[in-house]
Amino acid sequence: MVNVEELGWDVRTVGELDHMILKAPHVKLRSAMEGRNGDVVYSIDLRLTLPNREYLPITLLHSFEHFLLAGFRKYMPENFVCVAPMGCQTGLYLVLLNEGSADAICGVYENILNDILSATEVPYTHASECGHFENHSLDQAKDLARRLLDSKSVWQQVV
Numbered sequence: 001m002v003n004v005e006e007l008g009w010d011v012r013t014v015g016e017l018d019h020m021i022l023k024a025p026h027v028k029l030r031s032a033m034e035g036r037n038g039d040v041v042y043s044i045d046l047r048l049t050l051p052n053r054e055y056l057p058i059t060l061l062h063s064f065e066h067f068l069l070a071g072f073r074k075y076m077p078e079n080f081v082c083v084a085p086m087g088c089q090t091g092l093y094l095v096l097l098n099e100g101s102a103d104a105i106c107g108v109y110e111n112i113l114n115d116i117l118s119a120t121e122v123p124y125t126h127a128s129e130c131g132h133f134e135n136h137s138l139d140q141a142k143d144l145a146r147r148l149l150d151s152k153s154v155w156q157q158v159v
């Protein structure tokens, strides 16, 4: 059994929650799924804006997806499985293998956001690497990264 409290998560906020009581931005463990051989798949919500209140433009969400993809590949190559935008446009889903530490995940997230601030281009924006390569905004990504870094102290206050 995975001990989520030992990994630094508030056990009351793991799983599905009423979206009306969520705070944002936040980093939240959605689930820890243990396989037959002891490997664990962690699903994490990177919530960027308040549900039912503020929606991110698709262009921004798309660029953020690319930055997080490049960043988690760089900082957690052994653990990173995937990152994908939420259809409601308020955040992204992150999936990791055998890394569920809240501190480790928030630390890498912070590194990636800082990397965005100093980036000169959005990664993987050649037509051979992306399904809508013209749909990106470095400036919007920087504004959002700054906003998220400013509220780092509340990332783990989910409700």
Ligand SMILES: [Zn+2]
Residues within 6 Å of the ligand: 062, 066, 129, 130, 131, 132, 133
């Ligand atoms: Zn793309």
